[in-house]
Amino acid sequence: MNRGLAAVTFESDNRVTVERVRNVIRDNGFTPKAAEVRLRGTLVSDSGALVVQQPGVGTTMRLAAHPDAPAMLERIGNAGAGATVVIEGVVPETAKGSQGPDVLQVRSFSLPPARSGRAARRDRHRAASGRDA
Numbered sequence: 685m686n687r688g689l690a691a692v693t694f695e696s697d698n699r700v701t702v703e704r705v706r707n708v709i710r711d712n713g714f715t716p717k718a719a720e721v722r723l724r725g726t727l728v729s730d731s732g733a734l735v736v737q738q739p740g741v742g743t744t745m746r747l748a749a750h751p752d753a754p755a756m757l758e759r760i761g762n763a764g765a766g767a768t769v770v771i772e773g774v775v776p777e778t779a780k781g782s783q784g785p786d787v788l789q790v791r792s793f794s795l796p797p798a799r800s801g802r803a804a805r806r807d808r809h810r811a812a813s814g815r816d817a
Contacts, residue, residue: 688717696724699740702775702786710780719775721788724796727760727767734761735785736771743785750774750789760793770794 690709694700706716725736728744734757735744749757750773763769773790 697740701738701741701743703778706778717777720773721775722770722772723788724768724770727763727765727769729765736769736788745775745786745788747771748787748789750791753791756790756792760790763793763795768796770796 692705702719702721705719709716723736723738723745725738725745728735728737730744730746734747736747737744747757747760749755760769760771771788771790771793773788773792775786775788778786
């Protein structure tokens with residue numbers, strides 16, 4: 685923390701949001717800055733904006749171009765709504781109590797291989813029951 689940097693790694697099935705981590709940092713007397721993230725989610729078009737829904741978390745993040753990778757937003761949009769993606773990018777600093785979805789500046793993304801076996805059955809069951817995959 686002397687460098688003003690905290691590296692936090694979560695299990696792949698976690699339900700922690702960036703805002704929750706930022707609140708913990710604020711509660712401990714520090715000011716959170718931009719966050720570098722890697723997440724898996726589903727692309728959705730929301731009123732013309734491209735967003736990613738995070739399964740199990742119940743939140744969305746609006747996607748934006750990262751200054752170092754301006755073409756990445758168009759490329760991820762070509763994957764199409766409903767595509768499952770793994771995105772690496774930056775969530776810029778936000779003011780305490782800010783409203784609305786976080787913005788995720790896309791640096792890179794990939795399309796993960798389709799899930800099979802037990803994980804795929806669990807996803808189908810959750811989808812059928814109306815719960816997130």
